[in-house]
Amino acid sequence: MMKGFLKLLCVSSAFSCALSAQAQVLLDSSFEVQAQVQSTPFYSQPSGAKWGAGWNNWGWSSWQAIQPGGAWTGGALARTEEYATGWKWAHSGDVFGIIKDRQTMSQTFTATGDSVGTLNWFDANRSSWREHTWYGRPNDYSVTLTDSLGNVQTIGNFTSQVFLGSEANSWTNTGDDRFSLAGKKGWYSRTGNPVNLVSGVTYTLSFNSLSPYNYDSSGNVQGIDDRTTLLDDVQFSVTPVPEPATVTVLGLGLLGSSLARRSRKR
Numbered sequence: 304m305m306k307g308f309l310k311l312l313c314v315s316s317a318f319s320c321a322l323s324a325q326a327q328v329l330l331d332s333s334f335e336v337q338a339q340v341q342s343t344p345f346y347s348q349p350s351g352a353k354w355g356a357g358w359n360n361w362g363w364s365s366w367q368a369i370q371p372g373g374a375w376t377g378g379a380l381a382r383t384e385e386y387a388t389g390w391k392w393a394h395s396g397d398v399f400g401i402i403k404d405r406q407t408m409s410q411t412f413t414a415t416g417d418s419v420g421t422l423n424w425f426d427a428n429r430s431s432w433r434e435h436t437w438y439g440r441p442n443d444y445s446v447t448l449t450d451s452l453g454n455v456q457t458i459g460n461f462t463s464q465v466f467l468g469s470e471a472n473s474w475t476n477t478g479d480d481r482f483s484l485a486g487k488k489g490w491y492s493r494t495g496n497p498v499n500l501v502s503g504v505t506y507t508l509s510f511n512s513l514s515p516y517n518y519d520s521s522g523n524v525q526g527i528d529d530r531t532t533l534l535d536d537v538q539f540s541v542t543p544v545p546e547p548a549t550v551t552v553l554g555l556g557l558l559g560s561s562l563a564r565r566s567r568k569r
């Protein structure tokens with residue numbers, strides 16, 4: 304009888320911890336909402352292909368710079384379209400984020416409790432047709448969390464790359480999976496180092512592209528490098544740091560299980 308009660312205590316204290324975890328901190332983590340706010344619809348071709356021509360007439364690439372007022376700032380958005388190889392298929396929905404050169408894409412939020420945050424997202428690497436061949440160079444980027452006083456926590460340093468290789472460099476893309484994000488094959492799951500959040504403090508989460516500068520005096524990209532990181536499905540999971548009262552309950556639970564073990568030994 305005593306043993307059963309102790310077991311129940313352990314289970315119930317663990318359960319209350321799980322319940323108090325908060326799942327969602329970031330807004331528009333898949334970039335779909337901001338795209339709706341600022342864009343025109345797809346421009347459909349008679350063939351059924353979707354071009355991004357409605358997005359500032361930027362053509363196949365479907366790019367649009369992120370405009371003020373949305374959840375994200377910096378970088379750019381791209382839409383799934385079905386024409387240019389290498390630009391297909393967001394990880395979720397139609398839209399994904401882009402950073403290249405020394406661009407930063409960021410979102411600001413305020414912590415509602417003392418907690419530990421873990422960031423998960425997907426990245427991919429752009430491959431583009433330049434100078435008669437496909438180029439998709441790996442791109443280094445960092446992910447940081449900066450508080451309103453300027454203190455920086457590093458979530459991690461990462462390198463995006465095309466599917467099945469660190470580099471795309473080929474005279475043909477026929478039958479070569481490296482140039483396609485179809486079937487989500489070019490997307491890689493990422494997890495950052497845990498970071499500490501303090502209740503009431505405002506933080507800025509940033510994805511910082513670290514492409515090497517390689518420009519001529521007119522500001523045009525030199526050569527045929529294409530180092531562009533694609534981002535989608537950014538999730539910030541937050542687990543509250545146990546309050547003193549919770550610690551006591553946990554302690555009782557541990558004590559309970561040790562007592563239960565002892566009673567079993569007898």
Ligand SMILES: [Ca+2]
Pocket residue numbers: 333334335393394395396397398399535536
């Ligand atoms: Ca998306």
